[in-house]
Amino acid sequence: MNPSVTQKERIVSLDIIRGLALFGILFINVGAYVVLIEGGPMPDMSGINGIIDSLIDIFIEKKFFSIFSFLFGVGFYIFASRAEARGDKPRKRFARRLLALLLIGIIHIFLFWGSILAIYAVIGFLLLPFYSVKISTISKWLFTIISLHILVILGQMYMPNNAVLSAIYGLLGNDAVAIFIMFLSGFLVAKAGWVGHISEHAQKIKRVLYSTCPFFIGFSLWIWFASQADDQQIQSIIGLGVVPTTYFYLSCLFLLLENKQIAKLLQPIGRVGQMAFTNYLAQSFIGTAIISLMGLQVVSPSEIVIIASITFIIQIIFSVIWFKFFSIGPFEKLWRFMTYGKKTVTKQS
Template identity: 55%
Template sequence: MNPSISQKERIISLDIIRGLALFGILFANVRGYPTFTEDPIVLNYGGINHLIDTLIPIFIEKKFFSIFSFLFGVGFYIFASRAESRGDKPRWRFTRRLLALFFIGVLQLGPYFGTILPAYALIGLLLLPFYKASVSTISKWLGGITGIYIVSLILRIAFGDSAFLEYIGNDQTLIFIMFLAGFLVAKADWIRRISELKKPIYWIQLVTLPIFIGFSIWIWVAPDHESNYIIALGTIPTFLFYITTLFLLMENKAIRTLLKPVARVGQMALTNYVSQSMIGLFIISLMGMESPPYMISPVHVVVVACLVFIFHLIVSSIWLKFFKRGPLEILWRFMTYGKQTIK
């Protein structure tokens, strides 16, 4: 970030942002943890439930998993470049890492069918051709794919859905956009130069903040059958506002110190993501909300999400006092490298 911030502190900052992304993902995923045998019953909530049910799509839905996806792209470049510096084969090593992630994700399908890990692994393969590409080339591809994605969403809102528009304007496309954006930012070394880039960052915030406000109002008043497309359309500008704000906040040492426990959650991101669904479902069962589905109200979503995150804060802090990595991170590393020693 700025020259006075060490490499270790930069990694901590990324872990803090990753931990916050996991917290946001909880709010979006809690209702999907139980597996129901009946069709879900949709209720029209009032009072505080209605407020929360409106605020989650505005501030959280798709935004935090976009941040998480962006950091995956950052991680790909860091991982591959380190592998290359050791004389390893970066593309092959990352492919093996993705295959391991796919395997872990498939195992998670049992307790939580909504896991994103298998999709992450498969979409991550699309990053391999970009490893040796220039920043300029990656930027052009990113701009083109993002443009197609945005146009497809606008057409879906204006003229209705179609198989073709759904194919090019879905969540998988958004994930790849975020992967590629994270990879570009890491390759261009912008994360290390936040202090130098404050002026363009402020301009990004100046442009995206009113767009975010506009989409928030639109989502608030939009009919339910249109809201999903509007949420998706507003995700990229909202993501840009969020991620630039977070990077600027991480420049402040006091804030980094205050949020250091969150960094431990982010450091164990794979373990904590996989365990979210199991811990959340356990809490839901204890509260008697696992069936029927309409009993998981927006207030319950907030309660469960906060309880799971508090659990992760405590357990991650304790675990990392004795181990360098989380349990699934250790497994993932072994599946990536085998028994060879990696510094």
């Protein structure tokens, strides 16, 4: 086996998954591009719109941000291990990378209030202590954090609230903990060598797939019935299902992308993922422009599907054309400069 070829294929797979994650994120963010005002017009949630909204809750809500978070954790290990191999200081270099992300993220918040970049940067610092930790120790930490997160969400749903419990719920039951869980999951998988050698770990990945599939089906049905009943706890139900559903999605995707024909077919989506930083920043501008051109005051679920699809098609076309002339996205180039303090070559060789 040629290691360099395998590594290249794995990067392509990660880019495709990252591109798909960006597409899923659009279905959540598009609705937030228009700020709803109390007493103003509200999106239509009747008929087909109600069904689409429920399907978004089942298949997309919090799941694709979680996939994106998982890939961030994978990227941390790849970045830090390569830095160490070059004789660099991995933690120090990644800390500088996070500070650059934080600065860009803060600026982006002024342009789109729902930006996740600054939060990613802050939570990313929690990964630094795990870089040299044993895989078995990371696994124990991950299991413990997941267990606590699930117990706290269940507590939010079924236990009476008081001052002490509210503090615990606020600390361990929020989306930031879910993001860190996926950061650490991605880091663990990369450190264990799964990402670079999917075929060698196929049986383990299949076990993850089979064990999470019943949870995926169960939570999908639970969310559907909760949405139809206007259950006030639907966000908690979605939160409970995030980890197993994300693991299920990732297992499916990693195994599916071992098929070279499928990977080749999805390569244009991989181009979007290859410049995910640029495309994430661009989504808010493209989506807002489309909403403005359509003259929409509010965005219904069916309109979200249309706008998200148009935005992603634009990004596929732009990304494919961009990489015919350059080897790195514009904001990826900026981020690299802020990380290393030196110019990078962007022309294709």
